[in-house]
Amino acid sequence: MTEAYLHGKPSCQGVFKASPEDFQVTEILELPVTEPSEQAGEHQWLWVEKKGANTAFVASQIAEFAGVKERDVSYSGLKDRHALTYQWFSVQLPGQALLDWARLEHPEFKVLTAALQPRKLKTGTHKGNHFVLRIRQIDQPEVFAQRWQAIVEKGVPNYFGAQRFGHNGQNIEQAKRWFKGELKRRPSRHQSGLYLSAARSFLFNQVVHERLSANRLQPEVGDAMMLQGSQSFFVVDSIDDALKARFASGDIQLTAPLPGSGRQLTQANIAELEAGVYVRYPDLYQGLRKQRIDEGRRALLLQLQEPQMRWLTDDCAELEFTLGRGAFATSVLRELIDDVPHEK
Numbered sequence: 001m002t003e004a005y006l007h008g009k010p011s012c013q014g015v016f017k018a019s020p021e022d023f024q025v026t027e028i029l030e031l032p033v034t035e036p037s038e039q040a041g042e043h044q045w046l047w048v049e050k051k052g053a054n055t056a057f058v059a060s061q062i063a064e065f066a067g068v069k070e071r072d073v074s075y076s077g078l079k080d081r082h083a084l085t086y087q088w089f090s091v092q093l094p095g096q097a098l099l100d101w102a103r104l105e106h107p108e109f110k111v112l113t114a115a116l117q118p119r120k121l122k123t124g125t126h127k128g129n130h131f132v133l134r135i136r137q138i139d140q141p142e143v144f145a146q147r148w149q150a151i152v153e154k155g156v157p158n159y160f161g162a163q164r165f166g167h168n169g170q171n172i173e174q175a176k177r178w179f180k181g182e183l184k185r186r187p188s189r190h191q192s193g194l195y196l197s198a199a200r201s202f203l204f205n206q207v208v209h210e211r212l213s214a215n216r217l218q219p220e221v222g223d224a225m226m227l228q229g230s231q232s233f234f235v236v237d238s239i240d241d242a243l244k245a246r247f248a249s250g251d252i253q254l255t256a257p258l259p260g261s262g263r264q265l266t267q268a269n270i271a272e273l274e275a276g277v278y279v280r281y282p283d284l285y286q287g288l289r290k291q292r293i294d295e296g297r298r299a300l301l302l303q304l305q306e307p308q309m310r311w312l313t314d315d316c317a318e319l320e321f322t323l324g325r326g327a328f329a330t331s332v333l334r335e336l337i338d339d340v341p342h343e344k
Contacts, residue, residue: 003205004212006157006301007335012144014135014337020051023083023329024132027076028322030125041116042094046101047086050109054081058109059089065104066091076126077325080163086112090121128305128324135337138315147336148309148319156335157208158256158302160201161328171198172284179287196291199284200258206277207256208300214273217254217300219243222268224297225252233297235267250303258296259288265295302327 017023044066050058059073066073072092079085093099101111138144165171175195177183187195211217219225219236225243226233228251236243246252257265257274264271278285305322312318323329 003157003159003209005335006154006212007147007150010147010334010336010338012138012140012147012337014138014144016133016135016333016337017082018134018136020082020084022134022136023080025079025083025085025087025329026130027079027085027087028127028130029076029088030127041118042096043090043092043117043120044096044098044101045115045117045121046089046091046111047113048089048109049084049086049112050079051084052081053106053108055079055087061104061106061109062089062091065101066093066099068093074121074123076121076123077129079129088121088126090117092120124325126325128322128327129329130322131320131329133319133329133333134312134316135319135333136316138317138337141311141315141317144317144336145309148307148317151332151335152304152307155301155303156331157212158299158327159205159208159331159334161330164201165198166194171195172202175199175287176283179283179290196288196293199288200260200293200296203259203277203281203284203288204256204298206281207274210273210277211254211256211300216273219247219252219254220268220270222266222270224255224257224265224270226255226297226299227252231297233265235265254300255297256300258298259285260293260295261289261291262294265297298326302331304332 046062048058055075055078059075060070063070063073068091073089074091075087075089077087079087098114098116101114104111135144166174171194174183174187174191175198178187178192178195179199219239221236221239223236224233225236225247233255243252247254259278264274266274302323305324307321308319310318310320319332321332323332
């Protein structure tokens, strides 16, 4: 199923990822990292530039160089393989001075900076990612520019990208088999996390698709509204001018569910819309309800932070913007050009 668009299906054609440099991603941490030093701390944090390698592979090479197990190397988030990316890794080496990380040479990545830190880098501790994307051979530059302006003003659907679901959606299929008890072996903690995340993300995308298809993009009684910049939300019990003004200003946002156990958080017609999606995918929904994870909420639409566009040539545009943690650049691209390739 093709997921609904906010601005209608794009008519522009363009080439994305002609080279890794066309997709640049820089991780932004919640807390600043101290300058490289010999200060006390048993965790060696590494600022790594990588190109043509996935995050897990780089972690394995860091572990091998440091003489530790892969579980002793951590990172905040996964970054695309077919891109030029910058992100932090940490490796726990109690009682050791900074290693000579310049000696870790590999054609697909290099350590740019190393610093001793008192704490481990934990998953999901980055605030977001800064993107620089180049779109080449744009066939309708004026239409493309208009489309970009609409996206800057109104955002895009906050869909999870295809990589969340694995190659050819295999994480979804494995989740279904796991929930049905058809797997020969119990999934590892890592695998079960992937399957649960894929199942929740899939159902989230379906609810977003339903609301966009029905053009229900204004607050309704029963909606769970999220406060901008937080995970806090409240359920709407009435629509008044104050609520409309807060929504128009971006202070509160519509949300869609990340299903789990416990009661459904929305009410009235919105609860019925979400339940209508769950009925179509009972294996995933009922499987999630049996897991010990509470239902969460995620913003329905994605707003770009500090967006900029520059024309490098008459038919090549460079886009720059920042997205919060868990947001996908492909959600922006699919609203700009037709036939955006899936991230790997």
